[in-house]
Amino acid sequence: MVTDVEAATPALCRLQLGSELRQLRLTAGLKGAQVVKRLIWSPSKLTRLETGENSAVDTADVMALCEIYGADPETRARLQGYAAVTRTKKDWWLSPEYRPVIRPGFKAYLDLEATASSAQTYQSEFVPGLLQTEAYVHALYQPNPGLSAEGIDRLVAIRTTRQEVLSRPKSPLKFTAIINESVLRRQVGEPSVMRDQLAHIVAVMEARPNVRVQVVPFRAGVHAGMSGSFFVLQFPERTALKPMVYMENLTDAVVKRSDSDVERYTDAFSELQALAPGPQESLSMIKEASKEH
Template sequence: MITDVEAATPALCRLQLGSELRQLRLAAGLKGTQVVKKLIWSPSKLSRLEAGENSSVETPDVMALCEIYGADPETRARLQGYAGVTKTKKDWWLTPEYRPVIRPGFKAYLDLEATAAVLQNYEAEFVPGLLQTEAYVHAIYQADGALPTEDLDRLVAVRTTRQEVLHRSDTPLKFTAIINEAVLRRRVGGATIMREQLTHIVNVAESRPNVRVQIVPFRAGVHPGMSGSFFVLHFSERFALKPMVYMENLTDAVVKRSDSAVERYVDAFSELQALAPGPQESLSMIKEAIKEH
């Protein structure tokens, strides 16, 4: 539960609101199909609301659901407060400067990343976004060749602005990155860019106690991350939010919320942590890769 709604971010309010509305529906013994039939809504409207995927939430919609669920006055007032924040404030990634270049699926991820207390990320092909340098990001998107310069600059700004979660003054994000050794060897943008990028990873990992980096070496053989990159997000116990998993590919992005799916990825990440050398040996591997570039 958010204790100071007015000070909360819109992203947190959207996620908390969706979670509490879902809990109210389940407590009332109602299925989503029953609710949307009563309100003459499309099924996607309710599912998006419960998933916290709408950029803003209409207060009348929230009040209509509270009426159906029989929510008490205190709960109604709190949920109305959440909805109000989503209408009066904007997260940085929803501003006109950034919104044109952010896909809906990635917008959903930014909501989660900005709200999470702990982030676990396995990366198979790229340096983790929270550790990328501007030059490395430029090299990735320039290889596509289809982006106007203005959009490319915006995408670079999105990547670098995201990294502020590692430096939050109140509660910095606890970030654990496990990286496939191939990422260290793959030359993105040339030798100079790669040396600077890998040096940046070392500097961040050595200077920030909330950042932990491990490398899965080639010698580890078959491992649980071979099906692709993924993120596991954990939230403060103060909020009614269970851990979630995020994955993306060239055309799509998905957030997994079911307990069974999340448990599999939590277990996979734990196995990867056990397979990978510890932080000190992993940083030594990165330093060796810097010399090779």
């Protein structure tokens, strides 16, 4: 659990609050349907509270749940503190400037990324967001007719601001990325954009010990990541948050929390790590690919 609630980020408070509320319900032996019936809530309201999806949480809702679950005074005070933080502070990605271009599913991912202690990702089609250059992001979104120039600029700003988790003063995110060789070969934008992008990956790898990149070469054949890209996120022990998996596509984004799903994707990532050459050989592959653009 979080001991210094006032210093915690709103994202952490939302996630921690949801996790503790769910555990209280399970300990009380209650199903979600029983709870919402007693409070005359919609099922989705309780689900959103327990998964930390609400940007701001009403302290009255938290107290109503604590009453049903028989929470002790200390727990009630802590949970009320979490809720208060979500109402008095805002994470940067919830500002009016960014809200129009952030889908709900991606907002959920930003909550997780900002709170996580480590993130592992397999990417089959493009450079992971935490390693993208501004020019690469522009080139990725340029063909999208539904985005204005202003919208693309906002997405670029979101990408670059996200990358600060790699250099935060306290406990920078431990980031491990495995990318398909096609990511290196596919030209996004002008050749100069790709050269600069690959050089940026090399620079980050060499400068930051908390960042590790491996490349799955074409010669590796069939592998565990062929069903699509994914993230596995783990959190600081003090939060008691379990690891989660995040995936997205053109129309949707999914956060998977069940132990079986997380184990399956964690195993898949371990298989990919074992299959891909180590960081030094992968670094050579990235440098070689840069010369070809």
